[in-house]
Amino acid sequence: MLEVKNITKAYGSGHTQVVALDDVSFTLGKGRLLAVLGPSGAGKTTLVSIIAGLLTPTAGEIVIGGRAIHLHTTAEAARFRRKNVGLVFQDNHLIPYLSARENLLLVPHLSGRVTHADRERADALLSDFGLEARATHRPSLLSGGERQRVAIARALMNEPAIMLVDEPTSSLDTERGTQVVELLRRQVHEREMTCIMVTHDPRMAAHADESLTLVDGRVASSEYTA
Ligand SMILES: Nc1ncnc2c1ncn2[C@@H]1O[C@H](COP(=O)(O)OP(=O)(O)O)[C@@H](O)[C@H]1O
Numbered sequence: 610m611l612e613v614k615n616i617t618k619a620y621g622s623g624h625t626q627v628v629a630l631d632d633v634s635f636t637l638g639k640g641r642l643l644a645v646l647g648p649s650g651a652g653k654t655t656l657v658s659i660i661a662g663l664l665t666p667t668a669g670e671i672v673i674g675g676r677a678i679h680l681h682t683t684a685e686a687a688r689f690r691r692k693n694v695g696l697v698f699q700d701n702h703l704i705p706y707l708s709a710r711e712n713l714l715l716v717p718h719l720s721g722r723v724t725h726a727d728r729e730r731a732d733a734l735l736s737d738f739g740l741e742a743r744a745t746h747r748p749s750l751l752s753g754g755e756r757q758r759v760a761i762a763r764a765l766m767n768e769p770a771i772m773l774v775d776e777p778t779s780s781l782d783t784e785r786g787t788q789v790v791e792l793l794r795r796q797v798h799e800r801e802m803t804c805i806m807v808t809h810d811p812r813m814a815a816h817a818d819e820s821l822t823l824v825d826g827r828v829a830s831s832e833y834t835a
């Protein structure tokens with residue numbers, strides 16, 4: 610369960626101050642996929658970064674599974690993220706000189722040792738995402754949709770309770786975008802994760818369980834679609 614309580618974020622100060630989020634509140638349960646919609650500059654990436662513990666809010670609270678994560682120190686936030694949060698950004702941040710499989714195995718590698726179970730998990734995820742035949746390919750040899758699928762599979766390696774995905778389909782056509790969102794949706798339901806998917810495309814939001822629209826840093830509307 611994710612609780613976002615009265616989150617405000619201002620960048621800078623004085624007459625150059627930008628209020629990116631202004632008193633944003635909502636809750637999201639387990640096994641739910643929320644689409645966050647809104648035009649460019651609405652505050653979507655800022656919101657996701659705060660929930661991930663990458664940015665500190667100016668005011669408000671983020672509570673995940675009963676823990677007030679906005680109070681974490683930088684080191685605590687990093688540890689919490691490694692254990693509990695799966696992150697996928699717009700420009701998927703795959704390592705260009707590693708294969709798809711190696712990009713997945715980087716997750717256990719960074720937190721210690723790669724075990725046999727890690728390799729099995731990576732292969733199972735690649736298969737879930739229809740990427741078996743692409744496992745040994747580097748990102749440059751993959752299509753945009755395949756790269757986003759690798760990025761989402763990699764984010765699932767640490768079995769996150771919270772999944773945050775920023776504009777996963779912005780570089781894809783509608784058909785490939787829909788495939789990526791449907792894969793994400795199935796994983797969210799099967800694994801009972803709490804997932805936020807940022808998008809500026811209302812057609813993608815139609816695949817989510819609920820949606821929320823940000824305009825100028827405020828919640829302009831929210832609805833349940835499933
Ligand atoms: N590091 C930053 N410093 C100053 N302003 C920022 C910074 N990051 C984002 N902003 C501003 O905050 C607002 C929200 O940005 P962002 O969260 O990236 O919106 P979105 O993801 O919806 O496009 C915008 O006006 C943007 O220019």
Ligand SMILES: [Mg+2]
Nearest residue numbers: 653654655775
């Ligand atoms: Mg953004």
